[in-house]
Amino acid sequence: MTVTFALLEPPVAPSFEGMTFPAYRHLLALAPAPTLVHEPTARQVQPLAMAALREREPAALALVGLPLEGDEPPELLSLYVVPASRGQGVGRALLAALEGEIASRGFASLGTVFTASAPGSPAFSRVLAARGWTTPQPRTLLMRFSYEQAQQFPWLNRYPVREGCEIFPWRELTPAERQQLIGSQRERGWIAQDLVPWRWDEHGFEPVTSVGMRSPEGVVGWVINHALDENTLRFTCSYIRKDYGRRGRILPLYSESINRMKEGGFTRCSFVAPLHHATMAAFVRRWMAPWAGTLQETLGSTKSLVSPAATLSAAMAPPEE
Numbered sequence: 001m002t003v004t005f006a007l008l009e010p011p012v013a014p015s016f017e018g019m020t021f022p023a024y025r026h027l028l029a030l031a032p033a034p035t036l037v038h039e040p041t042a043r044q045v046q047p048l049a050m051a052a053l054r055e056r057e058p059a060a061l062a063l064v065g066l067p068l069e070g071d072e073p074p075e076l077l078s079l080y081v082v083p084a085s086r087g088q089g090v091g092r093a094l095l096a097a098l099e100g101e102i103a104s105r106g107f108a109s110l111g112t113v114f115t116a117s118a119p120g121s122p123a124f125s126r127v128l129a130a131r132g133w134t135t136p137q138p139r140t141l142l143m144r145f146s147y148e149q150a151q152q153f154p155w156l157n158r159y160p161v162r163e164g165c166e167i168f169p170w171r172e173l174t175p176a177e178r179q180q181l182i183g184s185q186r187e188r189g190w191i192a193q194d195l196v197p198w199r200w201d202e203h204g205f206e207p208v209t210s211v212g213m214r215s216p217e218g219v220v221g222w223v224i225n226h227a228l229d230e231n232t233l234r235f236t237c238s239y240i241r242k243d244y245g246r247r248g249r250i251l252p253l254y255s256e257s258i259n260r261m262k263e264g265g266f267t268r269c270s271f272v273a274p275l276h277h278a279t280m281a282a283f284v285r286r287w288m289a290p291w292a293g294t295l296q297e298t299l300g301s302t303k304s305l306v307s308p309a310a311t312l313s314a315a316m317a318p319p320e321e
């Protein structure tokens with residue numbers, strides 16, 4: 001049976017809609033769009049969709065977000081093969097063709113992030129390995145909980161804000177405060193690089209539940225969130241200056257953010273903790289996960305595309321029948 005690969009053009013046939021995650025379906029319009037549909041100011045990508053067709057019938061879909069600005073590599077957002085065609089090399093061959101396409105557009109690498117415990121992850125990991133992607137590395141802890149489950153956190157609303165400090169909505173951060181943060185980071189480098197707030201709020205943030213902490217010395221903490229959909233909030237980035245963070249003093253920020261969920265219309269949460277922040281990861285495991293719905297790890301992998309010629313020739317190889 002012949003399998004062919006084709007870059008999709010709009011309008012994409014409705015039969016492909018079920019071949020990616022609901023959160024990414026809007027990208028099948030194949031027009032520049034934020035990766036998260038409910039966060040219009042999130043990172044904009046140019047979606048690229050490549051299909052595998054078997055006897056002209058859709059057999060698989062790969063969806064990629066190409067960066068429109070900045071130096072982040074393109075991201076493989078999903079790879080899906082219809083159940084009847086799985087285990088026959090279609091996923092591997094589609095990925096090979098896709099890598100060739102991305103390389104031919106001048107990109108040096110392609111990345112992906114996926115949930116370790118998802119049912120398709122073992123097969124996906126095999127496909128990545130076969131295509132020479134890096135061994136998937138743990139990236140984040142991903143916890144999901146409802147507003148009701150959050151009410152059970154034993155620390156919720158139990159820790160007062162440190163004297164002299166106040167919590168404020170992040171949308172009220174003044175330009176002067178932002179400049180002070182950027183300047184003090186440049187001088188002293190006191191914020192973990194991946195938790196600097198401007199990295200997470202520059203493309204927008206959820207305005208009701210994202211909060212900061214002002215101290216007499218300026219802004220020293222933040223909890224920056226994004227809406228995943230109308231009801232689901234993601235706690236994306238949280239940080240408090242070390243000396244202010246002792247004895248759980250980031251907890252009033254988390255509490256305030258959770259308390260504001262109702263006002264923002266959110267009933268569910270995702271909480272993301274990068275695993276290399278050991279203190280935060282330990283806190284999540286000990287003080288949140290036991291009362292939460294689920295706790296999962298995400299894994300990240302990348303493929304170097306520095307040899308486009310080699311990748312293209314691999315893409316030409318037909319899948320094993």
Ligand SMILES: CC(C)(COP(=O)(O)OP(=O)(O)OC[C@H]1O[C@@H](n2cnc3c(N)ncnc32)[C@H](O)[C@@H]1OP(=O)(O)O)[C@@H](O)C(=O)NCCC(=O)NCCS
Pocket residue numbers: 077078079080081082085086087088089090091092093114118119120121122123124126127130
């Ligand atoms: C992951 C997926 C795209 C793979 O597509 P595919 O066409 O079946 O892939 P291939 O046939 O090229 O290769 C599948 C590999 O996974 C292996 N595999 C299949 N099921 C497996 C399982 N349950 N556990 C471990 N390995 C498994 C196969 O043996 C094969 O590896 P091998 O060639 O080393 O033997 C497909 O299973 C799928 O669509 N899953 C649902 C969507 C999904 O989870 N996508 C990934 C995250 S976005």
